[in-house]
Amino acid sequence: MAEFAAEGRRPEILFWVGCAGSYDARAQKIMVAFAKILNEVGIEFAILGNEEGCTGDPARRAGNEFVFQMSALQNIEVLNGYEVQKIVAACPHCFNTLKNEYPALGGNYDVMHHTQLLQQLINEGRLKLQGGGAFEGKKITYHDSCYLGRGNDVYEAPRAVLEALDNELVEMKRSRTKGLCCGAGGAQMFKEEEDGSHRINVERVREVVDTGATILAANCPFCTIMMNDGLKAEEKEEEIMIYDLAELIVNNNQW
Numbered sequence: 017m018a019e020f021a022a023e024g025r026r027p028e029i030l031f032w033v034g035c036a037g038s039y040d041a042r043a044q045k046i047m048v049a050f051a052k053i054l055n056e057v058g059i060e061f062a063i064l065g066n067e068e069g070c071t072g073d074p075a076r077r078a079g080n081e082f083v084f085q086m087s088a089l090q091n092i093e094v095l096n097g098y099e100v101q102k103i104v105a106a107c108p109h110c111f112n113t114l115k116n117e118y119p120a121l122g123g124n125y126d127v128m129h130h131t132q133l134l135q136q137l138i139n140e141g142r143l144k145l146q147g148g149g150a151f152e153g154k155k156i157t158y159h160d161s162c163y164l165g166r167g168n169d170v171y172e173a174p175r176a177v178l179e180a181l182d183n184e185l186v187e188m189k190r191s192r193t194k195g196l197c198c199g200a201g202g203a204q205m206f207k208e209e210e211d212g213s214h215r216i217n218v219e220r221v222r223e224v225v226d227t228g229a230t231i232l233a234a235n236c237p238f239c240t241i242m243m244n245d246g247l248k249a250e251e252k253e254e255e256i257m258i259y260d261l262a263e264l265i266v267n268n269n270q271w
Contacts, residue, residue: 017062017098027062029054029133030100032114034107035070036237042244043237050106050130050262052271057142061104067094071113078203085121088113092123106130106262108163108236115168129164131235131261135173138180143265150268151183157229158185159220159243160195161236174235177261181268186227196220198246200238221246224256232258 020027031051036043054061072087095103103125105111115127137143156178164170171192178185190196199209199216209215221243224232232247234240240258247253259267 017064017067017100020062021098026099028060029062029102029104030095030098031061031063032071032103032105032107032110033063033068034105034110034237036107036241038068040237040241042241046106046237046240046260046262049260049266052266053134053137053143053262056269056271057137064094069094071110071118073109073113074203074206076113076117077201078206088118088121088123092118092121095123095125100125102126102128104128104130104133106235106237106260108161108167109238112163112167129168129170129173129235131164131174131177132170134261134265135176138177145180145182145265146269150270151181151231151264154183154231155186155227155229156181156183156231156233157188157224157227158191158233159188159198159224159235159239160191161234161239162195162197162201164235165195166193174233174261177265178233181264183231186229188223188227190223196223198236198239198242200242215246215249217242217246218249221250221252225250225252230256231264232256233264234258234260 033047037047069091070087072084076084103114105114108129111127111129114125158174158178197216198220232243234243240260243258247256
C-alpha cells in the first residue's frame with residue numbers, strides 16, 4: 017500500500033491478509049491462491065505488509081477489551097491514513113471484526129469476505145472456471161465457518177462457488193445455521209482446551225467422513241488448520257483433502 021501511495025495511486029481493493037495468512041505455512045498457501053485469482057482477473061490490489069496488525073479479534077474474544085481497542089485503533093489509523101475504502105479478507109474473523117466492530121471506533125469500510133468476491137466475479141463472468149477440471153464429479157462437502165455463516169448470514173456465496181466447479185456437493189448433518197464450530201472460535205485457537213470426552217474438531221471430522229466426500233471445502237484459515245488436525249487424529253488425511261475455496265479454483269484452472 018505504501019508503494020501505491022508513493023506513486024499517488026489507489027488500488028481497487030485492499031487485501032487483508034490476517035495473522036494466520038501471514039505466519040502459518042498452511043494458511044499462506046490460501047492467501048497466495050487468492051492473490052493468483054486477483055491477478056488472473058485483473059483486479060489491482062494492495063496489502064499493508066508490515067503495517068498490518070492483528071485486528072484484535074482474539075483479544076476481544078478472550079476478554080481483553082483494552083488490547084482489542086489498542087490493536088483496532090492502530091489499524092484504523094493506518095487504514096484511514098491511506099484512505100482505504102474497500103477491504104477483502106480471506107479470514108472470517110478478520111472480516112467480521114473489520115465489518116462489524118471497527119465502525120464503532122471510527123473505521124468505516126466496505127468489507128467483503130473473499131468467497132463473496134469470488135461469487136461476484138463468477139456471476140459477472142470475469143472469473144471463468146474450466147469445465148472438466150480437477151474436481152469434476154467428485155464428492156465435496158463444505159464446512160460453514162461460524163463468523164461467515166451464523167455470524168454474518170453468508171451461506172450461499174461459498175456454495176455458489178462450489179457449484180461452478182461442477183462437482184457433487186454433499187452437505188454434512190450439521191450445516192448452514194446448524195453448522196458446528198471447528199473448535200478454534202472464541203480465541204480457543206490459542207489455548208489448550210478444557211477437559212472433555214473428545215475434541216470438537218474430531219467430532220466435526222467424523223461428520224465429514226459420514227458424507228463419503230473425498231474433499232472438504234473451507235473458507236477460513238483457522239478452520240483449515242483445525243480440520244486438518246482432526247483428519248490426522250482420525251487417520252483420514254490420506255483419504256480426505258481439505259482446501260480453501262480459492263485453492264479449489266486455482267487447482268481446477270491449473271494456474
